[in-house]
Amino acid sequence: MQIKIGEKIRELRRRDGRKQEDLANAIGVTCQAISRWEANGGYPDMEIVPAIANYFHVSIDELFGYDGNREDKIRKILDDAEKAITSNEDMTACVEMLRDAVEEFPTETRLLQSLGFALHIHGWRMHGLKGQSKDGSDYGFLDTEYNARNIWWQEAMQVFEKLLKSDDVPNREAVIMLMAVDYSKMGMYDKAKALAEKQNTLIISRECLMTHATEGEEQDRYLGEAIIALMNELKKHLETSVATKKSLLTSGVSVQKMLALAHFYEEIFDDGRFGVAHANMRDIYLSCSIFEAIFGDIKKAVQYFDIAFNHHTEYLEIREKGGDYSYSSPLVSKVVSKQEAFPKVSEDGLKDYLKAAPEKLIEEIKKNKKYASAIV
Secondary structure, eight states, rough: OOOHHHHHHHHHHHHTTTTTHHHHHHTTTTTTHHEEEEETTOOOOOHHHHHHHHHOOOOOHHHHOOTTTHHHHHHHHHHHHHHHTTSSSOOOOHHHHHHHHHHTTTOHHHHHHHHHHHHHHEEEEEHHOOOETTTTSSSSEHHHHHHHTTTHHHHHHHHHHHHHHSSSTTTTHHHHHHHHHHHHHHHHHHHHHHHHTSSSSGGGSSHHHHHHHHHHHHHHHHHHHHHHHHHHHHHHHHHHHHHHHHHHHHHHHHHHHHHHHHHHHHTTTSSSSSTTHHHHHHHHHHHHHHHHHHOOOOOHHHHHHHHHHHHHHHHHHHHOOOSOOOOOGGGGTTTTGGGGOOOOOOOHHHHHHHHTHHHHHHHHHOOGGGGGGOOO
């Protein structure tokens, strides 16, 4: 999409009876620069745009030629991007759409963030991730040389770096987390560490601090929120620990560790109403299912898959219902999760997991019509 800011500058200059030289002197550039902009041969630097808008007494939006449907247009782009990001469709068109949108709305951080997320997903699908082992080591290592060639991740990092310069980042924590992870995957450990060093420690997170800043029923609510948040982080780190140690990954110990976490969740949400944690329970039991199938116990593998399927179904139903979600088990009974706490997930998510499953497990799952949506 071509931004015609130069034409708007010429229109405003003629409206006010100003010469190119007048504008150039006012904003500190050459007349040649003004002439080039007006001929659509280039664009003013973003740092100059506010000065140009002030000179003509118009908003930046008006300078870019936007009318009253700006927010509607941005919302539609974001909605279309979310649908693409949470589906299994090719992301090429989505990425191009967001690149054009960022060019059209350069100060809109929501679009910049969405572009970064889209590039991250596109990089996964187009380039993938490789790991490698080293002789004599119990640890798994990333093939950082291969991963660093992921041009979409490279662009995503550039987008996120630009985004973090703004004070208005819609989901700063998610952006920082993704940057740290992708920097590491590409071998940019110094950048990942530098980013991590700037962040708060776990004990002074919002969730943890609010438990000390309140009392009574309000404290009960914040304790519940902290439990949910900390369990979510524990799940992420335990999964990574199991996945990066060969001695765990290639033995039944991997299942034991994952089941221990699942049982911990089941103690906390002892009434079966897991809320946002239904997604974590799905992931845990899917991993256990695939591990057991690899180790040869298909009966247990199917049993764990059934539990994962039920959690997946429950999560989708909660999202479909919409609105706030109230928990009821004692430790979290005062917590209410807003709809936005339930990110949209692809209904094909189980299919993606099953790509790593042995064929014997797939065959058993196909025998039960209950699981048709996970296979077809």
